[in-house]
Amino acid sequence: MFEKGELVIMGSERAVYRVEDGVVVNGKIKISKEGNDAFKPITADPNALKVLVCLDSVDWSENNSLKKSQNLICKLKDASEKTIWTQGVVFQNVSLSKEDSAKNLIKVMLPKLAQLKSLPLSSLFFPKGESLLGFEGGASETSGMGVVLHTRAGFMANKNNPGKRKQNQDRGVIIRGGGGDPDIDIFGVLDGHGDDGHFVSEYVKKSLGTFFTKNIDSASIRKSPEGALAKAVDYVVKKLKAIHKKTEKSLPKFDVNTSGTTLCLTLRIGRSLLTINIGDSRAVLFKTPKQKHRNDSKSNSGIEAVAMSRDHKPSDPDERKRIITAGGRCAQLGPNQPMRVLPRHANFPGLAVSRSVGDFWGEPFGLKALPEYKHHTLKTGDLFMVWASDGIWEWLSNQQVANIVYQNIHDLEKASKLLVDQARLMWDKNTKGTYHDDITAVIVKF
Incomplete structure (x- = not known):
């Protein structure tokens, strides 16, 4: 389940919302308190994950903590070795001191491609049953x-x-x-x-x-x-x-x-x-x-x-x-x-x-x-x-x-x-x- 204040990507439209008390702010989709109904973590071999391109990113600051989400198009293989193309999002928290919060906000860099590939797959989520590109395993x-x-x-x-x-x-x-x-x-x-x-x-x-x-x-x-x-x-x-x-x-x-x-x-x-x-x-x-x-x-x-x-x-x-x-x-x-x-x-x-x-x-x-x-x-x-x-x-x-x-x-x-x-x-x-x-x-x- 996502924590309060976390940024999430909902659906194939790649709309960014903020979670508060289990409800997606400015959205109609609710997240169950017993579990995450809208998203599931990727379950695949980390070596199979290939990040193709970063589409955009979102920053949001709360209590001197900078939260970043990086929107990606990903290519990976599932347990059956089937290639899946999908949209993914990486969540990050960056702590900032009070005096440096404002001036450092724009200086915090997103991770490089090599770093993204080494992130635990539990950090990467994608919508259930959704595919940004509209196909799986190539041009279906x-x-x-x-x-x-x-x-x-x-x-x-x-x-x-x-x-x-x-x-x-x-x-x-x-x-x-x-x-x-x-x-x-x-x-x-x-x-x-x-x-x-x-x-x-x-x-x-x-x-x-x-x-x-x-x-x-x-x-x-x-x-x-x-x-x-x-x-x-x-x-x-x-x-x-x-x-x-x-x-x-x-x-x-x-x-x-x-x-x-x-x-x-x-x-x-x-x-x-x-x-x-x-x-x-x-x-x-x-x-x-x-x-x-x-x-x-x-x-x-x-x-x-x-x-x-x-x-x-x-x-x-x-x-x-x-x-x-x-x-x-x-x-x-x-x-x-x-x-x-x-x-x-x-x-x-x-x-x-x-x-x-x-x-x-x-x-x-x-x-x-x-x-x-x-x-x-x-x-x-x-x-x-x-x-x-x-x-x-x-x-x-x-x-x-x-x-x-x-x-x-x-x-x-x-x-x-x-x-x-x-x-x-x-x-x-x-x-x-x-x-x-x-x-x-x-x-x-x-």
Whole structure:
């Protein structure tokens, strides 16, 4: 059983709650005083534990004690040698003296990867029956589909701390069984930006999970897919505005005025796909062409890429016109700088995308959560779909992504890793190793 004041991760949405007297604060899930009903400790050989990536961490201070939880994606083997991918969280307590509490709070470092691997497994918990990535033992086939998510934190050169990675502001979205219907899924990506972009993308991801699993039924989704997605966006924006206006003390505190996130989602209802996009994350469908051209090179997989979304950037003439009409301005602030949305008479704040969830400073200038919709009915020859942040698309074309994934289509785990690794290599090549963005891809094989 968790102790009072301990931080826990609840469910596949990775929401963080604090335990008080056996009840999860700000949550509806109760923890039994006789035992922990929501979590179980991992029972496996410690040598089988492999921590793949740290997604984020949470700090909380009480009575001069700093409590930290580190959210991880883990790979391990159970007693039957079956590989399990899951979400894990490590709990830590760090004692601080009264005089050093404030100044040392931000100096306490999370354990290194080697230290995490040596932690007793009793320190690592994961939700019963839950899997963050939506599959076990690689890309499993569920309802005829394989699903995989791969993410990598970005990097920015820092002479004072060489090799330090930046905070990962990307989030992948995998929601199976929307509205309680096993034939309804939601897939997509979020790419946060601004100082608190990681908080925004995380909160939006959590809110989407709540909306599609608790706030809407399958009949409503099937009756009006566009209406369901519009309500989901409206639900998320209203929750962020409540944070912005500080209407409730129980709401989390982070900046949504100059921080925000992109949103690229696809709602699958059987063979029907409806994609919405806000920002410059992208969804692309890949299929076999009806007739392969004779002049296709061997390096070309022959797979046709069909864009399911349009990038929303101020460099786009239609988007630029919309922003200017609303009262904003689009300009480059330097010779090698991207075009940004700016206030009419100032150079700050600014944003290199023309639509966003959050970033409420820009609403009067047309910078808002305005989704674009695209319908598609799956047909014979439709192979797979990729949702990715601009960490992928900045240096890789749709066709390059097609080639990488198609050549490894029977091993989605490998395909996703190769895709993210290739994107990172292209960033290193083009920035001479000084910077690469967060890189995230969700792949679904139909």
